[in-house]
Amino acid sequence: MLEIEMTVNGELQKVGINPKDRLLDVLRDTLRLTGAKEGCSGEGECGACTVIMDGQAVNSCLVLAFQARGRHIITIEGLEEKGELDRLQQAFIDQGAVQCGYCTPGMIMSAKALLMNNPYPSEAEIRTAIAGNLCRCTGYIKIINAIRQAAEEKVRNLTPACGSGGPT
Known part of the structure; x- marks a missing residue:
């Protein structure tokens, strides 16, 4: 197990990961942010798992979790502000x-x-x-x-x- 830190929706997160874990899995299974979906069996073909990493849209099924170390991630859950939709x-x-x-x-x-x-x-x-x-x-x-x-x-x-x- 590796421990990484990343900022998700403005909050610093420390998570334990396996080297083969994908960002999508960490977001959904560890952080319980289930907005990003897996629609194409992790092939990066559908975009259902898209999140923003350091200002760029990425398919989170193609990003290994350790690649998110020190990065800023925004998920669909992070767009709401003060109870208001973006x-x-x-x-x-x-x-x-x-x-x-x-x-x-x-x-x-x-x-x-x-x-x-x-x-x-x-x-x-x-x-x-x-x-x-x-x-x-x-x-x-x-x-x-x-x-x-x-x-x-x-x-x-x-x-x-x-x-x-x-x-x-």
Whole structure:
């Protein structure tokens, strides 16, 4: 057994791992963060296990747990703030982008990584960011619309309203 430290959803975690443990297994089985799912038998083909590691979307089924030592991990559970859904989570609900829900956490995490690194993505950039996430329930249009809505809401929240004292 090895002991590693990593920051998960803003909290330092010390966990005992076996050298062959995957990040997905540590998140789900040790830390009980079950949002990331295994949909493709650990082949990195479906994106259901996507988490954000040091600002980048990664398939947690392909990351050995020891590779997460000293890293900052964000899971779907870490997006909620003060009991409120992240604007991206809310946009998925608003746009009807949540179907069966199995792929949704991974899809949201890929989109969140995109918006963290590129707050104003084009449709082509959105499509590229979620290309590694499979959804068997939708045609992706509602998902793309949800990501676009979240990006637009960020722009609206950053733009001062008329008469607010900001530039006109």
